[in-house]
Amino acid sequence: IQACPEALWSDRERRPEFWRMAYHTLFWLDVYLAGSFEGFAPPAPIGMEEWDPSSAAARPYTKTELLGYLQHTEDPGPH
Secondary structure (H helix, E strand, O other): OOOOOHHHHOOOOOOOOHHHHHHHHHHHHHHHHHOOOOOOOOOOOOOOHHHOOOOOOOOOOOHHHHHHHHHHHHOOOOO
């Protein structure tokens, strides 16, 4: 995430965009670490777009937001 050039982060000419791949990876990591789909919710401002492939985030998540999500997954507490 940190090494991704800003120009590539949300470049719509590349599918999927880099930010979306980072989000996808972190979302499913969080789901698997939670141990259950029941009651799962990522921390704000991260949404549940991964549950519905036809939906899309209203905007690209920022590097700061996804780095915060990464930190959340590293927290040994409940997810």
